[in-house]
Amino acid sequence: MERNYLGTHSSLGWDPRPGGFTCAVASQPTPRDHRRVRIAIVGKRERKGGVGGGEHRKAQSGEHKRVAAPIRPSPSARPLLVRFHSKKNKIIILQLAMSTVSDTSLRNGSLGNNSFRSESFSEEKDMGLVREAGCLSIIVLGASGDLAKKKTFPALFHLFQQGFLQENDVHIFGYARTKLSDDDLRERIRGYLGKVVSTENVEILSKFLQLIKYVSGSYDSEEGFQLLDMQVSEHETSKNSQPGTSRRLFYLALPPSVYPSVCTMIRRHCMNQSDLGGWTRIVVEKPFGKDLESAEDLSAQLGELFDEKQLYRIDHYLGKELVQNLLVLRFANRFFMPLWNRDNIDNIQIVFREDFGTEGRGGYFDEYGIIRDIIQNHLLQVLCLVAMEKPVSLKPEHIRDEKVKVLQSVLPIKPEEVVLGQYEGYKNDPTVSDSSNTPTFATAVLRIHNERWEGVPFILKAGKALNSRKAEIRVQFKDVPGDIFKSKKQGRNEFVIRLQPSEAMYMKLTVKKPGLQMSTIQSELDLSYGLRYQDVKIPEAYERLILDTIRGDQQHFVRRDELRVAWEIFTPLLHSIDEGQLKPISYKPGSRGPAEADELLAKAGYVQTHGYIWIPPTLA
């Protein structure tokens, strides 16, 4: 079988173009930064051909030769090292190692940037990043819905805009019950995207929309899925995709209640052959179930239809830039390693706040509530990455093994360490029951029973209709022992990772107050991304995760056993809320939530710094 591997540095972006590709260097993995680069071969090539738009370049190991971009690897190229000089003279070394590389594999992004692609040939091989040649069909089920409009189609457009999806290779299908024509769906998407797309991208948007077709059918209809299969097969035939090589990605932007019937229909009617590297992958959205039992039922039903390797349980928080940065921060920095434990850390908060209510999603939300909507999935996933032990390697299974282990160490949640809230006016929504007990706010303290974290409270807090919109991780350190400066009043050291808005991380620390006196103040070391990485556009979470699905990288997706433990942690609490044993406290929209939540925080050990006001420049 033809295989190729391309080791890339994490800060290298590829801009694939027909007839070659241009390399772009950026300090973040974004191929939007299209600065041309000069390229020098620094490795030894043993055979002719392969680099420099068809020109032959010979170089000895260590010798530098500049080759103008675009470069085009040829099938005969042997492993070689290439050095890129960006205009700003950043130098990045890249190892190309290939037996065959085709335009298709470059185009489809299987060789593109990936946050954890390593520079080593063997690691790429270990990660199973193999060449795929067949054409790609992306099928969005629930194409008429909110998620599809706001997240899925925009993410696909951005991937198209950046060259990760190519018009001569990919086709996108929308499927839902609503009767729409191709043009109706296109206009819906244009209506949403048109507002955010700049004038110079309008033409690209039109090209993108031409790739979209719509098929109407119900979620349990044999005819509907047969028709869908026919349309997809026509596309594959028109692209001369050989049987067994085509790739089909089904994105279920649907309520989970229809997952079993939709998956049965896909299995029955829409599978392609996979003997020549083709595949069928299914992306499922959260919530995966409502409690342990229903989640296990759902997993069992999907598990009968598809292998775990074909199932991508998406949690879009795992696609956020600073969530993806957590492992790098923790395990690539000597600073943090010795401090990241119960000896130094007093408490950790993981917080999600929204300054709007359930707006148009009241019916869905009332059935699920804030714990199922945000805490059991998004915040718990973040907790895993903050608290887990170092994985053996960056292979998806090694990382997910560690996540499962730390989840298994979480103790049962005590009802006295939970505060629930519901904002005033929530029940005015006609789709919400008048007697609803559903929390729109919750704070819960989780405790991890292991050597590293015994005694350190992990405070997970989420709320809708609050006074601000933000998501952050706040690590508060213990007081300094034997403090000769009496700096307690300045507050504790805190390390804050702000996931959104305006990604940043900063450390609150005590310094000498500048001036003649010897007194202390609290100050900060600030890494605000908007200032530090001004040229970089941070990709949307969905963009990354869809690209990962196309590449077959499951690292940022939730594994079945991980999901089970996550539900084990929250199911008893959820059942006592569902049965009305725990009741939410009413809070004013636009407030901080119930005051009892702040009291719980203080009881858990969090010490608020009074009088310290600093607005990070990117938020100012």
Ligand SMILES: NC(=O)C1=CN([C@@H]2O[C@H](COP(=O)(O)OP(=O)(O)OC[C@H]3O[C@@H](n4cnc5c(N)ncnc54)[C@H](OP(=O)(O)O)[C@@H]3O)[C@@H](O)[C@H]2O)C=CC1
């Ligand atoms: N919206 C968001 O911001 C987010 C959503 N999600 C998850 O993504 C999935 C889709 O969300 P969203 O787009 O908001 O959902 P919608 O309620 O908009 O539903 C999507 C589509 O599914 C079909 N549908 C709706 N209700 C039913 C039903 N009871 N039975 C069968 N089909 C139905 C409708 O299409 P038609 O009638 O045309 O067939 C609808 O257009 C959900 O699992 C949600 O939890 C996850 C994160 C964020």
Ligand SMILES: O=C1O[C@H](COP(=O)(O)O)[C@@H](O)[C@H](O)[C@H]1O
């Ligand atoms: O999954 C969900 O997430 C959104 C918040 O996502 P974010 O990326 O904007 O933080 C939330 O509004 C929604 O209720 C929930 O289903």
